[in-house]
Amino acid sequence: MSLKTHNHAAFSAFILGNPLYRKYLLYSSIFLCAGFILFKLLYPSADYFTDSLYYIMVATGDDNGYIRPAGYAFFLKGVHYLFTSSFMLVLIQFLLLQASGLYFFFTILYVFRLPDKIATLLLILIVGNPLSFYAANLVASDCLFTILSLLWMTTLIHIVYKPSWGYIIAHTLLLGYILLVRYNALSYPLVVLTALFLSKMKRSGKVITGVLSVAITVLVIFQLQQHFYRKTGIHQFTNYSGWQTANNALYMYSHVPRRSWEIKGTEARRIHRMVKTFFDTSHVTLTNISPREGSLYMINPAGPLKNYLFTVLTKNPKIPFLKAFSITDVAIGDYGRQLVLQHPWEYIRYYVLPNTMVYLYPPLEQFEYYAEGRTGLFALAAAWFNIEDPQLTCFHPALQQYVLLLAPMLFLILHLLLGASLYMVRPKPAWLVQHPTAARVITLLLVFVLANALFSILASPVVMRYQLFAFTVLLALVTVLINAIPPLRKLLFGMKDT
Structure with a gap:
């Protein structure tokens, strides 16, 4: 039939x-x-x-x-x-x-x-x-x-x-x-x-x-x-997209020669220095990191993106967290887009293609452990x-x-x-x-x-x-x-x- x-x-x-x-x-x-x-x-x-x-x-x-x-x-x-x-x-x-x-x-x-x-x-x-x-x-x-x-x-x-x-x-x-x-x-x-x-x-x-x-x-x-x-x-529709863009772009960072980056803008260069320091001190543990780690660079409290957020909050202790998060989203997004535009093929090779495999076989993530393993509410x-x-x-x-x-x-x-x-x-x-x-x-x-x-x-x-x-x-x-x-x-x- x-x-x-x-x-x-x-x-x-x-x-x-x-x-x-x-x-x-x-x-x-x-x-x-x-x-x-x-x-x-x-x-x-x-x-x-x-x-x-x-x-x-x-x-x-x-x-x-x-x-x-x-x-x-x-x-x-x-x-x-x-x-x-x-x-x-x-x-x-x-x-x-x-x-x-x-x-x-x-x-x-x-x-x-x-x-x-x-x-x-x-x-x-x-x-x-x-x-x-x-x-x-x-x-x-x-x-x-x-x-x-x-x-x-x-x-x-x-x-x-x-x-x-x-x-x-x-x-x-x-x-x-x-x-x-x-x-x-x-x-x-x-x-x-x-x-x-x-x-x-x-x-x-x-x-x-x-x-x-x-x-x-x-x-x-x-x-x-x-x-x-x-x-x-x-003026922004979402205060999270810039973080996501930079997170994705950083999966190719360790695969690109350091001298090839030409970062423009004061804040973008500041973030880039934090990124360089982070990868220099964590190189052994990050060389085999793949997009299967998801939002690793966004959520890692020791990572460069959170480090930049903490720097903004430290310099402006009276600023509300939401405003600080939104300000950093703009700067981090600009930095992430520069990484992608300067090395689009590396971005495809080290993020897009591996992430396609992740999409086809998605991680359980939050579904893997009840309450992330915590026992208290x-x-x-x-x-x-x-x-x-x-x-x-x-x-x-x-x-x-x-x-x-x-x-x-x-x-x-x-x-x-x-x-x-x-x-x-x-x-x-x-x-x-x-x-x-x-x-x-x-x-x-x-x-x-x-x-x-x-x-x-x-x-x-x-x-x-x-x-x-x-x-x-x-x-x-x-x-x-x-x-x-x-x-x-x-x-x-x-x-x-x-």
Whole structure:
């Protein structure tokens, strides 16, 4: 059986009118209830790490926490207004994440007539993904970003498949809030343009949707710039991008002859001297450092970037931390861009290409050890959640690295299967004519995967928790493509073409 599309009138009727899909909902609910109870027996406390503090700081009104996007802090504040316990936060995150995953799953079924056997497997992989349990238990933006992104992608699929003003408005609002939660969403406008190009909407509808998307993006960026300007006197959309740029560029530093650098600017040269000293004194331990270390040069308190920040704070003891962080971001970003522009090929060789391998096999990072191995809760987090006993308890802090051991490998396998599927399907004109809607949705998902990969490799830390949304999209995309290729479907599922 080749790719087909549904023509049912109502999405809800499509789900509830099918006995098998009703069973999907019932069995998923039972599994998720049992799974959540078991998970909380193993991990009674929520999971925290350093970034959790920044979000809670912003939620409590402390501007010094604004070195991370504030969208999750707003969510924390909203949940806290209703429930003060960390358990309820985790429960709400878990329910929203699973609900958005099921919505995405049934939308894939709505567009593609997947055989029951394949649909059941896809459901198990999405609902039973242990990454979802750990993401929901973490006080960080990862879970909320995945929830909103799944809803956003689902609305885009509906816009391509059967557009309506409800989906257009929902997409616009979701896009705006996602930009407040994580800057990875800066790659999303490219996906939106693809959806508009593929959609059957009238030209006027496409123009309105495009204008709304651009307007919400510009509005969010403008508001963030105004916020940082009011707090720091600096016009910037984010006060973290410069740090990221320099961090990435430093992975090539030890591979480039020292005399080849021509750094311009007083502050950039000052940073360069700190970098030179750092590498001279740490050469033995840094020669084999790879981008798999992630934000090493950003977070290392003995590193040159933090050293420059501490120097600014020392010279100006009365300056607020947020302003100091923003000032250093500008200078550090200028320095990082000079490194990249002076040695672009070395940058590609020693950062971009190795980081591509990191993307394909992302490290577990925060998911490797519960609470980064700590046994005590941050005082600020304890006060925010009204926790009297600051002790963090779990079955074993290293358990999750064994539970999630295969997650990076599966992420790699999905990319390999995607490449193999695209090679084997090689859509011909007849195939496109026969299944136009399926081809459009597949194209949309492919553009997202490519945009996410490029942004992750070039502009963002690559860790497993950042890829949960892409992981889910890849599961669906690869499943759909395998179903479209009789040899693969027969090999993997033992199913013949019908």
